[in-house]
Amino acid sequence: MVLSNYTKEFKYNWQLAAPVMLGMLGHTFVQFIDNVMVGQLGTAELAAVSLGNSFMFIAMSIGIGFSTAITPLVAEAHTAKDFTQGKSAFKHGLFLCTVLGITLFLMVYFAKPLMYLMKQPIEVVELAIPYLDLVAFSLIPLVVFQAIKQFSDGMSMTRYPMYATLLANIVNVVLNYVLIFGKFGFPELGIVGAAYGTLASRFVMVVYLWWLLKGKETSKHYVTHIKFFVLDKLMIKKLFSLGTPSAMQMFFEVAIFTAAIWLSGLLGKNSQAANQIALNLSSMTFMVAMGLSVASMIRVGNQKGLQNYKALRRIAFSIFLLGTILAVGFALLFFAFHNQLPKLYVDLDDTKNLIDNTEVITIASKLMIAAAIFQISDSLQVVVLGALRGLQDVKIPTIITFISYWLVGFPISWFLGKEAAYASFGIWLGLLAGLTTAAILLYIRFNYLTKKLIDSKHGTS
Template sequence: MLGMLGHTFVSFIDNIMVGQLGTAELAAVSLGNSFMFIAMSIGIGFSTAITPLIAEADSSNNLQQARSSYKHGLFLCTFLGIILFLGIYFSKPLMYLMKQPKEVVELAIPYLDLVAFSLIPLVIFQAIKQFSDGMSMTKYPMYATLIANIINVILNYVLIFGKFGFPEMGIVGAAYGTLASRIVMVIYLWTLLRFKERSARIVKDIKFFVLDILMIKRIINLGSLSAMQMFFEVAIFTAAIWLSGLLGKNPQAANQIALNLSSMTFMVAMGLSVASMIRVGNQKGLQNFKELRRIAFSIFLLGILFAIFFASIFYLFHKSLPNIYVDLNDTANYSDNMEVLSIASKLLLAAAFFQISDSIQVVVLGALRGLQDVKIPTILTFVSYWVIGFPVSYFLGTKEMYGSFGIWLGLLAGLTTASILLFIRFNLLTLKLIKKKNELT
């Protein structure tokens, strides 16, 4: 959980510090990050293919498979990181075609250039992290993200506001902080795993460019569909940012506040999803499907308990939580800030209600990935978010209907549908595996 929270905490710090500059700057970071969310979802989603393969190899003591999964996963993620960077870099002109506020676009473009480049070390880190997670060595990626966040906070402070003789760079300073922290994450985790006895035998002396086509195909088959699953979900949240931009800079800034807070709770669920993937992958390697099902349901229950806690926090403090993102003493932007706070507080009510369904869908999805079941879940996530969720957001999110709150009602509809469909899929699949094994014995 702490490892996954590290990614979001970088954005959390950026948003709080940038929010002190004004609502236009906060909206610009939101718009720039909307492109990043899509790319990150593809990179992180693809890298999750490594975890169940490593977990299965680890539980069955298959060193050759573990080395092959790590090497090919790292190679493919490095290549993907470069492709994602180029895709984001050359897609910047789309901002002018999306009817977003002009001042927001002009601020967002230089910010996006640097943050897009940080995708390369981020996706490389994800590959190494997923290997480490698959080996049940989850504390080392956590250390890496904690160190990265400390570096990000320090660099943000000196570069955004121009402290200790550094130039005042505004939101571009936040981008430099993000880039530097992500490079440090890669160097730290890669070095650490080379000196740990359990992982050194796998990660050392890798012939990086001697590749096995069959293993590449296997990772691509798993990774591409996992990436699509995460893409379908993140893309609807990105669509919410763009739809909010059609309503104006203040609704867009408010959307960013609510999205950033709910993203942090989502990362807790993502941590449980990774745990689910690891433990289900272990039991799949042992062919112990009854124990697999017991473990999975235990993690589902834990996810629901965390979700209820976060839902309570959002509901009870929906008016006060957004205050940390804006400067209430800024008289020049006082009316804008008040409007942002008003909208954000309403969006947190919607976020409170979808905590449970969001947690269930992502933790169950992790269990299905542990089973290496990705095709049907990909279809289910597409139907949930884009056949059901997005049309509701689009229809209810206009000024004539419910505005920003209507957009988030669509998110609630999509997440709830996904949680129900994915749980049904996991339940039926595991019962089928247990029945099949009983028949064989």
């Protein structure tokens, strides 16, 4: 094995992944800004945003996971110069994502009473409900944006969703500052102000990305003159068969992190706020791995089309290696600054809430050590999952993710996350176990499939 065979691919892999990473980081940065600004109001407010977003994460995972079906279909049609098929994949994807966005909004909206049944701190629930009303409505523009973004990625126009996300972040920061704290004569709305910021920024994202694509010669005919309700059953079926397993894979992973939010809520508002800090910081590094996962899906898909399975395996391993190197870097960063990073989220000069804020930082600092350890597992499992999607292998990986997170990870979080055991740290040990199991099993699956493809080609040649 010559290392340069793998490292020579790094530059191209990075070029492909970087715009996707920045776009993904943009989504997370919206939440980071919300958390940092809301954290200045107090730990109950930060815990309320955490609880409200826990419902959002589940809905978002289904919407984002389903929308990934659009990319390979558009990419395939674009490579084959089949405009009709490409436009059909986009139109039907957009239709299904719009319906899904509305459905997810209604599900989250009517699920709010569950908060009272989940034994969460009552002051946190009462703050979370008005916040969730507005943020739930933002699911509609978010899932519609995802449909347009996945089309754009499939056309290899990965920069434009990134521009739209960056603009949305600017809108979000400005509106948050003005509405949370009541600046420039605006009312002081607290965490509801953060919800208005998120909602407005997501509408801006959709309109701006569509406007950008409408202005480009390559894409304008795809995104204009769409007969939205003239539908083809075959294309809908194709999108469903690709999108549903991907949505389930994302759902199983995101749901265990959401369960961690709920389990930490049983320990009190400070544990929940600390969990939110560690989760928010981890999700930012996870978006880097997600960018590599998309690069992995695209490059493996290309080599599969060419039936060049040895190159496919080498390129995939080069992405796995790059992902691992970056993950080790993030792990060292989290470990080195595990005491400092949580301090970004709370106001230590706030004497009224000083005891709560200090407790939140103490818990979050311990969780950052667990987060540092699972960087490698988390990165590897999502990058390998991308490679398996490139091979269009979606059913077995869905079963693997379910087993890893719900039969291995969740029981450990449940048993070790009790006050009498390891409390919040125990919850995160369960997350670590689930992610590590997923990384190992998905890697074994990819290794088996690629060797089988190479052997079958040699067997027939």
